Amino acid sequence: MEHLSEMMTFAKVVETKSFSAAALALKTSKSLVSKQVGALENALGVRLLNRTTRRMSLTEIGAAYYEHCARIMQEIDAAAETVTQLQAEPRGVLRLTSPVIFASLHLAPVIGDFLKKHDKVEVELNATDRLIDIVEEGYDLAIRITDHPAPTMVARRIAPVRFVTCASPEYLERRGTPRTPQDLLQHDCLVYQGVPALRSGWRYVVNNRDVAINVNGKCRVNNSEALIQLALDGMGIVLFPTYILGPHLRSGRLKIILPDSVANPDMSLYATYLPNRYMQPKVRAFIDHMMASIGPKPHWDVF
Structure with a gap:
């Protein structure tokens, strides 16, 4: 990745379709953009762009190389967005579902403490023993007690259930x-x-x-x-x-x-949610709060 800067410049040139527009987007000079693309071509030993006084176009090798550069840029942007998401303050409506008796005995006080710490979050709880499809019904989080979490969901183990x-x-x-x-x-x-x-x-x-x-x-x-x-x-x-x-x-x-x-061996309490690319701060904060309040050694096993 020693040529990462040149790769990003090359990708920006392709996206903007000109050296001038790429320089403007990167807040640098046209000559530096041209120099970086030239240095990348020299390092690779191939021509990536066909240049004339009127137009610029990708060579066959340049087109294939650009696909890889574009993916790398997307991953860099995703990494930056992940950091932003992690630092963002939890806010909005958190919709979750839980088995009825667990909600009344143990989840209600967890929710109360959570709301005291996060005043920009609202909670909508559906306490039901019906197995809700959180995709179909628009929930952020489902509390499940099972020995086999659904393979299509991300499941964070909160505590054992004995x-x-x-x-x-x-x-x-x-x-x-x-x-x-x-x-x-x-x-x-x-x-x-x-x-x-x-x-x-x-x-x-x-x-x-x-x-x-x-x-x-x-x-x-x-x-x-x-x-x-x-x-x-x-x-x-x-x-x-x-x-x-x-x-x-x-x-x-x-x-x-x-x-x-x-x-019923291997039963556990899980917080399950969709495998989205970025976990919403409100969801992450609530799961972390549940873990701190309940797991991994639940208070209800003391008797």
Whole structure:
């Protein structure tokens, strides 16, 4: 890249179609522009431009060389714009979506603190368990809890999400405590209908082996708060993440069972967004704020 300056001058000459116009755009003299193009041709050992008193045109080699020079100039401009974007103050409306109960328990206070720090940003939050297409529906950011982020999105891992199997002391005293995932088949399990992965069965890893259990239960619910209340009332066993169950585990109203079986391994909390060339400052700032507020060791796992 020792001839970068000459390459940029040559590209500007081609774009403006004259040495005079290139000199004006580069804020230099016509003679210096001509000298730089000549030096580049001498260094390459080829003629890039055909010059006459009336017109200028690219040679065949010059046309091919210009394509590379133009791409390099675009990358230089992109690098400068990236720096500008990084330094820009977050502003505008940030549209994001999140699972309902995570939004109410943990995202709301994060948003509140974020808005206190960035008074030129507004937030529109759609709390829903429906899987939203952020391209179709015009969102900047989606909070996802998954073990496989969509390959078409950029996903920044905020924190691990730990699932536990638990029940009330009353239920365990009445029905006994399961020792293995297979023992769940003899128990009443409370099935959450809001997550497809939990409808068809509960998945564990035991001694490095995958174990899938098609659990039985009299109650299937699509509302997490109602399902937890049923568990608190001693109606069955529930499999849920600790970011929901944390307070009840700390109080002792729910007890973890199957501690040696890892439920739904590799689940994590992600901030996902479109792979745009330049991340908007408001999006970058919010993701960084989430990481600082929650990850990588979330407070809800302390019990």
